[in-house]
Structures are given as C-alpha cells and as structure tokens.
Amino acid sequence: MDPDDKSVTIEWFGTTTYRLKAKGLVIWLDTYLERPSVLPKYLDVDTVDEADYIFISHAHFDHLPGADRIAKKTGAIVIANGEAINLLREAGVPEEQLVPVAGGERIPLFLRADRDRATAGEIEVAPGPPGAPPRPHDRFAAFAVHVWPSLHCFMPGPPGHPPETIDTLTEYTGEASPYTCTLDITTGMKWGLQRLGEIVPEELRDPGILSMIDYMNDRERHLFSHFDGGQLAFNFLIGTGQTLLWSAHMGAYEGVFRKMEPKPDVAILALAGRANLDGRPYDGSAADFIVKQIGWLGEPKIVTWCLHDQSAVRPWSVDTSGADEMVHSKTASRVKHLDFAVPTEIL
Template identity: 60%
Template sequence: MNTQSLPGADRIAIKTGTIVIANNEAINLLRDAGVPDHQLFPVQGGERIPLFTRKTWDEARADPSLFAPGLPNAPKRPFDKLAALSVNVWPSLHCFMPANHPEVIDTATVYTGAASPYTCTLDITIGMKYGLFQLGELMPPEKLTPGHRSFLEYISDRKRNVMSHSDGGQLMFNFVIGDKALLWSAHLGGYDGILKNLQPKPDVAIMAIAGRANLNGKPFDGSTAEFAAMKVGWLGNSSQVIWCLHDETCIPPWRIHIEAATKAVEENGKTKVLAVEFARSIDLNI
C-alpha cells in the first residue's frame, strides 16, 4: 500500500483483521488510527512475503503448532509451506503532474522538458501539503466545485479520516501464484532496472495510467501512452493489462482519456487491455 490508498484502510483493517503491507508512512498512520501492530507489515521494497488464506490462519490459531517459530513477542505466521501465494515488493515511483494541471489528461499528449533540473517526487509531497491540502485557502470560495468541497471536508477531519500529504515511497507488488504472477503498480513511474529484471514476469499487470510518467526519478519525455507501452515491454508483454488511477475524481484532472495508451500497449500483438466495471468480477489469466 502507498499513502494515496489510505482512505478507509484503517476501518477495513480493524473490522476484518486483515494484514496491511505498506510503506512506513502508511504503517505509522494506520498504527495511530488503532490498527493492531500484528496486522502491520512495514516494507520499502525488496521484501518477499508469504500470504495465507483466512482458513489457514484460523486453523493455525486453533492449533498453534502450525505457526512457524519466531521471537516471543513478534507477530506469528503459519509455516511457509502453508502459503497460498506470495508477494514480492519492489521500489517504484510516483507520477508527476503536468505543469498546467489540466482538467482532463489525454494519454496521447507528449510532454518534454522540466521546470527545473531538480524536478522530482519531493515536489509531489510539497505540492500536496501546501497546494492540494490547502485548496480551501488558495481558491476563491465561488470557484470551489462540489468535488473540491467534498475533498476539503474529508481532509479537515484527520482524526477520523486517515490521509497523508507525503508520497511515503511508492511500491510495486508482484503477487506470485504458482507459476503465474500479477503485478500491481499504483503509479505511472518506475526504475527501468527493476522493471526489466523483475521476476517472475507478470501474466497480468494492473497499472496506473494517470499523470506524466516518472522514469528513474525524472520526468519522462514523451506521452503517457509511449511510457505505458515501454513499461509493458520491460515487464515481458503481459497478456492482460488493467488500467487504474483513471477513474473520475472529485478534483481535477477530472478524468483520463486512456484510448491512446490502450492502443499503444496492444500494438505488441501479445497484450490485451481488459475493461473492468465497478462491482463486477472478472476472470484473469492466472
């Protein structure tokens, strides 16, 4: 998990008892929100973690001999051989926002250059803290849309609504299920060395498609569509790709036009982009 995925995560974790794997910023905020320590796994990239079904967890709690040995006060987990799947965590990068902050982003738009030779994700954290989170002070009241007001209302109660202005460190999660893999990359960015060498190559890739791409910490010169196609190629041309982070939002950019990215990715002849709908299950090739 990254910090942008925080809203509601504390309530889900407390209600269901699920384990949260996240960067340290998210972990600290969830702990402060009341999520028990044994449910919190802080990671920063490079970790390999076995995952277990609820049935296996319940059986281990009923029969502690199914728990692997560990330090007396450390969180317990079942023996590795009982894992249903695993997740490999990798460092990743947050996308950049186009300088003109458009109301709609088209994945065909080509971006070049940078405002500064030092443009980096630190600008994202500063922009969120002093820009996004202060829209109520920066924008005239008559310019605020219902979406703006809803967002400002949410972040005004930080005790009830867990949120962070800090990037916190982006992560990718490669879920390994038998001889198949599914990658979740929650932002349009990454390090080419990691993407090229990642193993196993994902059969399915869930990839963010919003913003201007961030390659190796610098703004990518080219379009979102071009970067997406290149990223899929580095990942071994996954048979299925699912876009994320392109839903209609309460603050601009309101939406993402994904058509160019879909076309660019599918031109390799091996990848198909799956269209998904809210609250509708789909079958994946894994």
C-alpha cells in the same frame, strides 16, 4: 471464501482500489472506497466485513483511507510502507496486524484458518524471535507476493495548471527546474490540496473543489499523509500462469521492472499524470511510457488500467484511447477494461 475455488477474480472500485479473491483469500489493494461526495461510491467501506490482507500502494488521500477501519473490523494483515504503517498504528490498528515494507520483500500469504491455528499452537510455525506473533510455517502458504519499490507520477502540464482531461498521446518534455522530483508532489499535497479551503477563493469553488475541501478536512474518517512514504508495487504469485502485478502510479525504476521475476501474466498499471522514469520526468507521452513499461515486464498477456477514472478536481479524467491503440499495435499485450464493482475472472 472456499480455498478449493480455483478462480481468480478482481473487482475495481475506482482509482486504484481492488478486491482480489484467490485460493481462499480476500485481498484488498488500496482501500479508497469512501470518496469526495461528487464522485460515485461503489461500496460502503463500513459494510466491508471480509478481508485477509490489505496492501497499500502509498499513503496519499486517494489510496490509504479506509484501511484502518477495514483492518480493525476484519483483523486483516496490512502490508504497506512505513508512513502508512505509522498512521495505521496511531489509528489503533493492532501491532500484530501491521507489516512495514520498503521493496524487495518476499511474503507468504496464509488462510485465516491457518493463521488462527498457528496462534493456537495447533500447527508448525515459522522460526522467529521470542514474543513475535506466531505465523504458520511457509509450507502452509496459499501463495506469495513480491514487493518492489516503485515511483509516483508527476502532474501533467505547467505547475498549478493541469489539463481538464489527460490525453495519453500528449508529449511532455523538459523540467520545471534542475531539481524536479517527487518532492514536488509532497509539497503540492501539503501546501496545495490539503489547503484548498485557504487558497481557493469562494467564488472559484466548484462542487468538486468543495467536496475535496470537505474530504481533506475530515481527518477523523480519512486517514492519509501528504507524504507518499515510498511508492510500492506488488507482484502476486498465485500459481503457474497466474502472476498478477499491481502498480498504482505511472512511475517505475527501469531496472526493477526489467529484472522482475517471474514476469506477470496480468499487469494492473496506472495511466494518469506525467510518467516518472527512474525519479525524473519522462520525456514523451504516457502511451510511450506504458509501452516501454509493458516491454520491461515481458509483455503480459492482459493489461488493465487504474487511476484513469473520475477525479473531483482537474485533471478530471484520462482519455486512454491513445494508449490502448499503441499497446495493441506495438506489443503482444491486450488491454482489458473493467466495469466498476463487477467481479471479473482475470486469470
């Protein structure tokens, strides 16, 4: 990619997976390209031969798979939480490509040519302990990213009975127990989704469930954990008037998002499930929560959704129209819908 190209483009490949191209860098946001067979596949993960960095929002089955294969093929640096990093290490991704984060980090991003020059000792490198992989001095950074702690959403509806389609205007209130938290998501992943072949009778296995059983059982190709490892959001500081936030689940710590600086010009926000505010189920609709979130972020000029497209199991999709209308009526932000696998100049 040409480092002199001033455009910033993004391609959406479904769920929360994007390819961002900016200032000579090719960056993957999640890598869920190979999906259950009933879902459309927009790009073959094994054909990806260009990546400088991979950012992983969390370690679940619809976010992390593919990161190991892309990283080993391209030499990309992977920035992710400790759970995802441990899985990638076990899968054979070289240690010098792995950067564990937990939120609060500020990370300079470098062109591949400058990384290679630093390794060869041809340019000034950043201070570091003896034996650490050399990286270019900060003054060579193409741009930077700020990492922030975030939260995974909750499932909508009564436990075990999610709706077929999520309406973003549906209001949810109350808690299943005084201890409702994302530990319930972890339990549901381990003892629910990962055991569909054991717990769903054969006569109830529709094509979506069958495809999920096959996908979850193929642990050789699909790297993931039942534990998200700690949800993360990433704010990319590309240039003046070019800050892009990617938050891949509908949850947030209000204080973190409210105090985040710089405020994003564009925000990619997840719109699915029941919102998670400060670790507790949000009382209200997804649309209500999204409007609050947009307000905390200073009303970015453009907002685009993720996680709302097709799923192999219920909920099968999200009706975003209510959230679209509420955002347009209550904020200065404008919603932009992306087409699949089409490079879009977003900034």
